[in-house]
Amino acid sequence: MENDDPIPLSALQHWLFCPRQCALIHLERQWAENAATADGRILHERADQPGRTRRGEVRTLRALPLRCHRLNLVGVADVVELRGGIPFPVEYKRGRPKSHRADEVQLCAQALCLEEMFDQPVSQGALFYGETRRRTEIVFDADLRALTVQVAAEIAAMLNSGTTPPPAFEARKCGQCSLIDLCQPRPLAHHPDVAGWLRRQLRD
Amino acid sequence: MRQHLNTLFVTTEGSWLRKDGANIVVEVEGQERGRVPAHMMGGVVCFGRVAMSPALMGFCAEQGIGVSFLSEHGKFIARVEGAQSGNVLLRRRQYRLADDPVVSAVIAGSIVAGKVANQRTVLRRALRDHGSNMAPDQAAAIDDAQRRLADAARLAAETTDLDRVRGLEGEGASAYFGVFDHLIRAAAPELRFRGRSRRPPLDVPNALLSFLYAILGHDCRSALEVVGLDPQVGFLHRDRPGRAGLALDLMEELRPLLADRVALSLLNRGQLTAKDFEWHDGGAVMLRDDARKTVLATYQERKRQELLHPFLEEKITIGLIAHIQARLLARHLRGDLDRYPPFLWK
Numbered sequence: 001m002e003n004d005d006p007i008p009l010s011a012l013q014h015w016l017f018c019p020r021q022c023a024l025i026h027l028e029r030q031w032a033e034n035a036a037t038a039d040g041r042i043l044h045e046r047a048d049q050p051g052r053t054r055r056g057e058v059r060t061l062r063a064l065p066l067r068c069h070r071l072n073l074v075g076v077a078d079v080v081e082l083r084g085g086i087p088f089p090v091e092y093k094r095g096r097p098k099s100h101r102a103d104e105v106q107l108c109a110q111a112l113c114l115e116e117m118f119d120q121p122v123s124q125g126a127l128f129y130g131e132t133r134r135r136t137e138i139v140f141d142a143d144l145r146a147l148t149v150q151v152a153a154e155i156a157a158m159l160n161s162g163t164t165p166p167p168a169f170e171a172r173k174c175g176q177c178s179l180i181d182l183c184q185p186r187p188l189a190h191h192p193d194v195a196g197w198l199r200r201q202l203r204d
Numbered sequence: 205m206r207q208h209l210n211t212l213f214v215t216t217e218g219s220w221l222r223k224d225g226a227n228i229v230v231e232v233e234g235q236e237r238g239r240v241p242a243h244m245m246g247g248v249v250c251f252g253r254v255a256m257s258p259a260l261m262g263f264c265a266e267q268g269i270g271v272s273f274l275s276e277h278g279k280f281i282a283r284v285e286g287a288q289s290g291n292v293l294l295r296r297r298q299y300r301l302a303d304d305p306v307v308s309a310v311i312a313g314s315i316v317a318g319k320v321a322n323q324r325t326v327l328r329r330a331l332r333d334h335g336s337n338m339a340p341d342q343a344a345a346i347d348d349a350q351r352r353l354a355d356a357a358r359l360a361a362e363t364t365d366l367d368r369v370r371g372l373e374g375e376g377a378s379a380y381f382g383v384f385d386h387l388i389r390a391a392a393p394e395l396r397f398r399g400r401s402r403r404p405p406l407d408v409p410n411a412l413l414s415f416l417y418a419i420l421g422h423d424c425r426s427a428l429e430v431v432g433l434d435p436q437v438g439f440l441h442r443d444r445p446g447r448a449g450l451a452l453d454l455m456e457e458l459r460p461l462l463a464d465r466v467a468l469s470l471l472n473r474g475q476l477t478a479k480d481f482e483w484h485d486g487g488a489v490m491l492r493d494d495a496r497k498t499v500l501a502t503y504q505e506r507k508r509q510e511l512l513h514p515f516l517e518e519k520i521t522i523g524l525i526a527h528i529q530a531r532l533l534a535r536h537l538r539g540d541l542d543r544y545p546p547f548l549w550k
Binding site for chain 1: 536539545
């Protein structure tokens with residue numbers, strides 16, 4: 001049977017950071033908090049007071065529920081600015097701009113939801129980074145859209161298969177991950193042959 | 205991973221436990237007697253007439269804090285379970301593999317290899333630390349037993365037959381408990397070990413072991429709940445309604461380190477003496493109230509000690525071992541590890 005539970009938008013970011021992290025959270029429903037995730041959670045608790053304000057020509061919607069039937073996605077946008085009726089998503093991040101495209105993909109997925117919900121093309125949005133206190137404008141071009149659609153499909157396939165990808169240990173990346181103790185990437189990647197390990201341990 | 209994983213033992217009859225924010229509050233006769241932040245806790249164990257608010261029960265279930273109710277003597281009565289949060293894919297996999305006799309035998313073989321190897325460590329440490337003070341025939345008997353345990357552990361790790369695994373476990377138990385009395389250095393005849401007995405325990409060491417196994421069982425059960433495994437469905441211990449088969453499986457490797465060794469040091473350091481026990485008609489021996497507190501304090505202290513986990517090659521507290529092993533078992537069942545690596549105490 002097809003798994004038709006909608007995929008949370010956060011899963012896209014998790015998948016791009018690490019497919020195994022994504023599977024542990026969204027398939028195995030495991031979660032652990034560290035300082036960074038607690039920070040992020042508190043930041044969002046503050047930002048996620050639903051409401052709307054108007055400043056000049058821009059109406060601002062906060063904590064807007066999102067969905068996209070085409071890609072089977074659900075989530076919540078931190079902020080959507082309506083500029084002359086055109087949605088412009090803004091996502092708040094605690095850190096700084098990153099080398100990988102996870103934040104952009106998450107924002108693009110929000111845009112795809114907004115296009116479906118408002119029946120309007122959404123061509124731009126912005127990421128606001130807490131550390132630099134700067135907005136980075138993002139254009140939803142064909143490449144970014146294709147990547148987003150592909151990531152959503154890969155996650156759907158993973159969830160349907162019920163298979164958690166094997167660990168890939170990368171010291172720097174794994175060190176930031178709050179799930180490192182649940183995942184145990186280092187010993188798992190180190191020990192391809194537990195039977196041999198056990199035999200050696202029992203030898204002396 | 206939680207760093208502390210303390211267990212809150214509530215032994216005062218008539219205690220009332222309630223939730224206050226993220227704290228667990230203990231009251232006796234309307235007076236607050238203690239308060240602990242819940243995030244420090246891995247479990248709550250209530251002895252005898254102790255009650256708890258539903259709000260706190262729900263909170264503990266949600267936070268993965270195991271809650272058990274035991275009789276005043278440590279016999280398991282009930283445990284609190286919240287809305288099912290475990291991972292259904294993992295449980296299904298657990299059930300499927302538990303139905304496969306070869307897979308079950310290989311997992312059980314790892315568990316028994318770990319248990320028997322750790323029993324051997326208890327004997328080898330006794331020889332190393334006190335062998336020179338022992339009667340030569342006793343030291344020789346212990347040395348002979350540790351060799352038999354080494355063989356049994358190796359064989360258990362190689363077999364694919366569950367009956368064979370059980371047979372090796374039995375051989376290990378007879379070698380180990382055959383010399384267990386030699387490990388007790390207290391002279392009093394009331395403290396001697398006269399062979400394994402339970403339901404009821406018939407001597408002091410057995411009364412201690414039974415009590416410690418009950419406490420360890422609670423910890424193992426909680427650890428399995430936290431990772432989302434079903435504590436009832438075991439590999440070595442087969443299904444029997446009302447029995448926590450997998451919790452018993454997980455406990456096997458930990459008994460020598462967390463129960464047997466604790467019992468021995470309580471007796472050998474003179475922390476417990478004959479007057480800490482009561483002898484019932486028909487031969488049953490039970491721990492007295494104050495003595496239970498001594499045992500629990502020593503057990504908790506033991507859990508805070510650190511050692512090197514040989515598989516993870518990381519320093520960890522002893523209290524975390526059950527949780528780590530539960531996770532390694534889950535990872536094996538999900539296919540991340542080709543075999544379940546038991547905890548080996550060196």
